[in-house]
Amino acid sequence: MSVENKKTLEAYDKTANIYLANSIEHDRLDMKKARKKQEKLWQFIEESFKNLPVGSDIIEIGSADGVNAKHLKELGYNITASDVAEAFLEALKEQGLNPVKFNVLEDEFKKKYFGVLCWRVFVHFTREDAIKVLGKIYDALEDNGILIFNAINRETRTVDSEWVDFPGEYHMGIDRYYNYYTKEELDEIISHTKYKIEHFHKEGGDEKNKWLVYVLKK
Numbered sequence: 272m273s274v275e276n277k278k279t280l281e282a283y284d285k286t287a288n289i290y291l292a293n294s295i296e297h298d299r300l301d302m303k304k305a306r307k308k309q310e311k312l313w314q315f316i317e318e319s320f321k322n323l324p325v326g327s328d329i330i331e332i333g334s335a336d337g338v339n340a341k342h343l344k345e346l347g348y349n350i351t352a353s354d355v356a357e358a359f360l361e362a363l364k365e366q367g368l369n370p371v372k373f374n375v376l377e378d379e380f381k382k383k384y385f386g387v388l389c390w391r392v393f394v395h396f397t398r399e400d401a402i403k404v405l406g407k408i409y410d411a412l413e414d415n416g417i418l419i420f421n422a423i424n425r426e427t428r429t430v431d432s433e434w435v436d437f438p439g440e441y442h443m444g445i446d447r448y449y450n451y452y453t454k455e456e457l458d459e460i461i462s463h464t465k466y467k468i469e470h471f472h473k474e475g476g477d478e479k480n481k482w483l484v485y486v487l488k489k
């Protein structure tokens with residue numbers, strides 16, 4: 272586990288409550304926009320997991336407030352929500368989920384899954400962390416299992432990574448490590464694994480901050 276990820280998790284541990292409050296506050300600024308964004312994501316997740324029978328085991332890594340895990344539960348999947356900070360685990364319980372404390376870099380998967388969701392989490396991984404996590408998830412997937420993950424690009428950035436506390440939704444009053452990727456870099460990392468790229472697209476508000484979205488199949 273990198274020092275960068277370790278320190279970032281310490282930051283979340285101290286300020287997860289602020290993160291949770293800010294994301295609610297941020298959504299309230301424009302409820303219509305927030306709902307539209309949420310529905311678009313859920314549609315995408317549903318489409319990506321469409322070949323997994325209802326009741327399939329899925330794990331979400333870094334669930335935070337648990338809205339995506341809760342949605343997957345409502346769709347009928349056997350979802351395991353997980354995170355590291357206690358405040359996130361409490362929030363997950365409040366969503367009616369039965370979360371597990373799980374650090375994907377440190378802990379071992381206890382079983383295999385048909386689906387893994389790792390949304391907005393790779394941003395906190397060094398390149399070595401990302402390689403390790405992709406490998407661990409591959410081993411934890413059933414054959415034909417699906418991994419959905421995303422990362423932030425760096426096409427218009429002057430740095431590859433930085434310690435930063437974003438304003439608005441992501442503001443926490445403490446810096447976290449963000450690692451920026453190019454599509455070429457992620458494609459290269461994935462090319463050394465046995466995953467098949469099922470789907471890729473870019474999305475996001477402005478050119479400086481595009482998300483690179485991957486659906487990988489074992």
Ligand SMILES: C[S@@+](CC[C@H](N)C(=O)[O-])C[C@H]1O[C@@H](n2cnc3c(N)ncnc32)[C@H](O)[C@@H]1O
Pocket residue numbers: 276280283332333334335336354355356359373374375376377389390391392395
């Ligand atoms: C930006 S938040 C995203 C939360 C949520 N997935 C979402 O999209 O709203 C990043 C999340 O990654 C989690 N995270 C970072 N490093 C992790 C690790 N090594 N293992 C598990 N979760 C991790 C954090 O605890 C946090 O919940």
